[in-house]
Amino acid sequence: MTEWSESLEHAAKQNKSLACFGLDPVIERIPIKEGNAEQKIAGFYGEILDACEAEDCLPGAVKPNYAFFAQYGFEGLRALKAVVDRARKTKLPVILDAKRGDIGNSSKAYAHEVFGFWQADAVTIAPYMGSDSVKPFIEFSERHGKGVYVLNRTSNAGAKDFQDLPVGGGKKLYLVVAEKIVEWGLHAKGNLGAVVGATSLDELAEINSFYAKAKNPVPLLIPGVGAQGAKAGDVVAALKKASKNLAVHRINSSSELNYAYEKQGTSDYAGASVKALKHLNKDIGLF
Amino acid sequence: MTEWSESLEHAAKQNKSLACFGLDPVIERIPIKEGNAEQKIAGFYGEILDACEAEDCLPGAVKPNYAFFAQYGFEGLRALKAVVDRARKTKLPVILDAKRGDIGNSSKAYAHEVFGFWQADAVTIAPYMGSDSVKPFIEFSERHGKGVYVLNRTSNAGAKDFQDLPVGGGKKLYLVVAEKIVEWGLHAKGNLGAVVGATSLDELAEINSFYAKAKNPVPLLIPGVGAQGAKAGDVVAALKKASKNLAVHRINSSSELNYAYEKQGTSDYAGASVKALKHLNKDIGLF
Numbered sequence: 001m002t003e004w005s006e007s008l009e010h011a012a013k014q015n016k017s018l019a020c021f022g023l024d025p026v027i028e029r030i031p032i033k034e035g036n037a038e039q040k041i042a043g044f045y046g047e048i049l050d051a052c053e054a055e056d057c058l059p060g061a062v063k064p065n066y067a068f069f070a071q072y073g074f075e076g077l078r079a080l081k082a083v084v085d086r087a088r089k090t091k092l093p094v095i096l097d098a099k100r101g102d103i104g105n106s107s108k109a110y111a112h113e114v115f116g117f118w119q120a121d122a123v124t125i126a127p128y129m130g131s132d133s134v135k136p137f138i139e140f141s142e143r144h145g146k147g148v149y150v151l152n153r154t155s156n157a158g159a160k161d162f163q164d165l166p167v168g169g170g171k172k173l174y175l176v177v178a179e180k181i182v183e184w185g186l187h188a189k190g191n192l193g194a195v196v197g198a199t200s201l202d203e204l205a206e207i208n209s210f211y212a213k214a215k216n217p218v219p220l221l222i223p224g225v226g227a228q229g230a231k232a233g234d235v236v237a238a239l240k241k242a243s244k245n246l247a248v249h250r251i252n253s254s255s256e257l258n259y260a261y262e263k264q265g266t267s268d269y270a271g272a273s274v275k276a277l278k279h280l281n282k283d284i285g286l287f
Numbered sequence: 288m289t290e291w292s293e294s295l296e297h298a299a300k301q302n303k304s305l306a307c308f309g310l311d312p313v314i315e316r317i318p319i320k321e322g323n324a325e326q327k328i329a330g331f332y333g334e335i336l337d338a339c340e341a342e343d344c345l346p347g348a349v350k351p352n353y354a355f356f357a358q359y360g361f362e363g364l365r366a367l368k369a370v371v372d373r374a375r376k377t378k379l380p381v382i383l384d385a386k387r388g389d390i391g392n393s394s395k396a397y398a399h400e401v402f403g404f405w406q407a408d409a410v411t412i413a414p415y416m417g418s419d420s421v422k423p424f425i426e427f428s429e430r431h432g433k434g435v436y437v438l439n440r441t442s443n444a445g446a447k448d449f450q451d452l453p454v455g456g457g458k459k460l461y462l463v464v465a466e467k468i469v470e471w472g473l474h475a476k477g478n479l480g481a482v483v484g485a486t487s488l489d490e491l492a493e494i495n496s497f498y499a500k501a502k503n504p505v506p507l508l509i510p511g512v513g514a515q516g517a518k519a520g521d522v523v524a525a526l527k528k529a530s531k532n533l534a535v536h537r538i539n540s541s542s543e544l545n546y547a548y549e550k551q552g553t554s555d556y557a558g559a560s561v562k563a564l565k566h567l568n569k570d571i572g573l574f
Contacts, residue, residue, distance in 0.1 A: 024392075024393075065389075065393055065396075067387075067389055067393040067394070067396035067397045067400065068393065068396050070396070070397070070400040070404070071396040071397070071399040071400045071403070071404070072404075073400075073404040074361075074364070074365075077361070077364065078361075097389075099387070099388055099389050099413070100354075100386070101386055101413060102352075102354055102384075102386050103441065103442070103443040103445075104443065105311075106311075106352055106354040106355065107354070109352075109354035109355050109357070109358040110354045110357070110358070112358040113354065113357040113358045113360075116358070117357070117358070117359075117360040126386070126388060126413045126415050126416075127415060127448075127449065128413050128414060128415045128438055128441075128449060128450065129413075129438065129441050129443060129445055129446060130443065130444075130445025130446055130447065130448030130449055130450070131444070131445035131448050132443050132444050132445040133443065133445055134445070151415055151416065154390065154415075154416050155390070156390040156391065156416060156417065156419050156420065157417075157418070157419055158390075158416055158417025158418035158419040158420055158421070159416060159417055160417065161414075161417030161418050161467060162414065162415060162417055162460065162463070162464065162467075163415065163416075163417070165454040165455060165460070165463065166454065166455050167452040167453065167454050167460070168452060168453050173449065173452070173454070173460070176449070176452065177449065180448060180449075
């Protein structure tokens with residue numbers, strides 16, 4: 001069995017990329033005229049991944065955002081299935097960004113949904129409900145080498161409302177969550193990761209340096225680069241302060257890669273996405 | 288436009304019930320032999336709701352748990368659609384228990400998924416990502432009279448890990464979340480509610496007394512009764528300490544109602560569920 005952190009390392013080296021290609025379908029921005037939402041979304045990402053493959057520029061992972069697919073109902077969900085299948089065909093690690101989380105039995109059902117039905121390799125989950133909401137995902141991941149990313153310090157403005165609150169002893173809540181992630185991941189052999197936004201580099205460096213001391217690697221999924229304003233090079237510099245093995249981390253960019261054709265003023269949307277991905281890889285500057 | 292809190296009051300009085308019938312499909316426990324998962328689940332809950340209607344014993348709301356449907360893939364999701372449609376036919380308020388929550392644009396897409404596609408009347412969401420993760424749901428609810436329940440103090444053991452932590456000033460995190468819920472709900476006219484578990488009655492009474500002072504009603508969705516161990520009568524007693532208008536609250540029971548036939552030793556599962564619901568209504572003791 002390949003552990004999630006090993007799959008991440010392998011894909012990073014194979015594709016020479018730490019980039020995670022976030023998939024956020026917005027029908028109005030997909031320049032395909034024929035077909036329903038399913039056909040447009042599946043066609044759009046299919047062509048983009050084909051172009052990535054043809055130009056030998058596959059990303060280090062893909063991250064379909066469940067919300068963006070599900071807003072189009074069954075058509076969107078069938079497109080999600082097609083996109084996951086397409087990504088798996090090229091052995092791309094698939095992180096389903098679904099922010100799941102519920103009490104024990106429900107989380108177990110969610111783990112079956114995400115890993116069994118959607119066939120994702122990893123999932124994002126929310127920590128608010130605590131240990132027993134996380135454990136069913138971890139148990140599944142230990143048995144099958146799947147990845148589980150717990151929301152830790154997110155990239156949005158509202159993250160300040162609760163995540164930054166000082167709890168007993170003045171430690172911020174996101175650090176208490178980080179301690180729990182290390183505790184939960186003791187037997188998970190690098191399958192348990194954390195979502196840490198790129199928009200606050202000090203906090204990213206602080207959290208990463210905390211994880212660097214843990215027994216197992218804690219893969220970071222880092223959103224906030226691109227449209228949200230952070231620079232990939234700065235993120236890598238922040239990571240380098242503590243991480244020995246950068247290949248388990250992923251820097252995500254979504255709309256800047258999806259709709260690169262808009263900025264580039266071209267109708268070749270697949271080519272534009274590949275170009276933007278190459279640009280991101282260069283900004284990351286590792287391979 | 289009918290506000291969510293008004294729909295709740297109306298349904299409570301119409302159906303003489305504060306009970307929320309949680310729908311947690313588990314194929315192995317559904318005693319229907321023919322058909323695929325979709326047919327079994329839709330058939331099971333269809334028959335139960337038919338029996339409730341025939342015996343003039345409809346619940347005050349239904350709460351399909353997204354996880355339990357989604358674990359069966361597209362068959363489960365099509366069953367969810369059928370079950371929501373069936374509940375709406377009898378004007379039952381439908382709370383989709385989906386624990387959604389993401390940054391702004393993604394939460395907006397989730398609001399479209401839940402209210403637009405699934406046609407739910409209300410949804411449960413997670414608070415960890417803060418204000419901008421909650422606002423798209425609230426904006427949708429203000430325009431369309433939909434309900435939004437924020438996880439506040441949940442009924443599971445792991446709730447202690449983060450929700451009970453003392454933050455600045457010694458106040459517990461769940462109370463800080465409660466303050467935010469009141470702030471977020473200032474213009475929401477009773478559409479913004481909270482999930483507060485029944486397993487800790489002191490905390491339930493404390494939180495409810497805090498909400499009773501707010502300008503707008505904060506409808507509570509209270510899981511934890513039945514299989515999880517809490518008694519409905521105790522919950523009502525705790526609520527009565529502060530709530531003037533109990534009809535906006537809902538006490539949820541899932542597996543005890545779904546699979547009542549097992550305990551009652553009968554093959555008439557629909558009749559057994561009605562009997563269990565009558566029993567729960569009696570325990571609540573309000574009508």
